[in-house]
Amino acid sequence: DAGVIQSPRHEVTEMGQEVTLRCKLISGHNSLFWYRQTMMRGLELLIYFNNNVPIDDSGMPEDRFSAKMPNASFSTLKIQPSEPRDSAVYFCASSPLGQGKVEAFGSGTRLTVV
Amino acid sequence: QKEVEQNSGPLSVPEGAIASLNCTYSDRGSQSFFWYRQYSGKSPELIMSIYSNGDKEDGRFTAQLNKASQYVSLLIRDSQPSDSATYLCAVNLGDMRFGAGTRLTVKP
Numbered sequence: 156d157a158g159v160i161q162s163p164r165h166e167v168t169e170m171g172q173e174v175t176l177r178c179k180l181i182s183g184h185n186s187l188f189w190y191r192q193t194m195m196r197g198l199e200l201l202i203y204f205n206n207n208v209p210i211d212d213s214g215m216p217e218d219r220f221s222a223k224m225p226n227a228s229f230s231t232l233k234i235q236p237s238e239p240r241d242s243a244v245y246f247c248a249s250s251p252l253g254q255g256k257v258e259a260f261g262s263g264t265r266l267t268v269v
Numbered sequence: 270q271k272e273v274e275q276n277s278g279p280l281s282v283p284e285g286a287i288a289s290l291n292c293t294y295s296d297r298g299s300q301s302f303f304w305y306r307q308y309s310g311k312s313p314e315l316i317m318s319i320y321s322n323g324d325k326e327d328g329r330f331t332a333q334l335n336k337a338s339q340y341v342s343l344l345i346r347d348s349q350p351s352d353s354a355t356y357l358c359a360v361n362l363g364d365m366r367f368g369a370g371t372r373l374t375v376k377p
Contacts, residue, residue, distance in 0.1 A: 188365065198313070198357065198367040211364055246312055255301045255361045260312035 157181075161247050161261035168268055173235040176264045178247030180228050184259075185252035189222055189232050192263075193243045204230065205252055237268045272296065273360050275368035283376050288345040290371050292358030295339070301361035302334055302341045307370065308354045317343060348375040 160179040168174055180187055189201040202212040207224045215222070219238070224230045234241055244265050250258040274293050282288045290304075301320055305313035319325045319332040319341065331344040341360075345352055353375050358368040
């Protein structure tokens, strides 16, 4: 299995631009998590899905952030418009449903907004 | 109070020593506890899960849980330079919440 696959690995964009981060889950996993990691705030849960349904999006910082899961294996996290304070590493992670844990993380997308 | 708290370190131990990493959590109802290892520039990797009070051993790693004290720890025996990483404590509070991590350096 290739694991959780994220793209792009690095993204540099100008303030105000739209950014889309992509994630492919491990086959058979039904829970999908988006995390953001910064030095100041550590690893923060943004949103998670079970069986394509968003369960908790209370960690999404603002309306500028949105996440979708159009099918069982794929998710996107969109930031529009982006701001310099959004600069962070964004991780996607997945687990089998009901495991109560995050089993596998993707390699992350390092986002820099200038 | 933060939901999951860890001493950010850095913690430095000599090769071959025991490294002890500690974590406290705020929700008494928590049932599931995890340790992740994160090498610099890499993603977190699940290394230990513990659900019951007491010790759980896996090779050189031992996780210890005390629900009454809301305390979970990770012991690394015979520490190796390859163990140098940031160790993240995580607690299932309905969803997974992570501590800030403790940076461990094992010196040869």
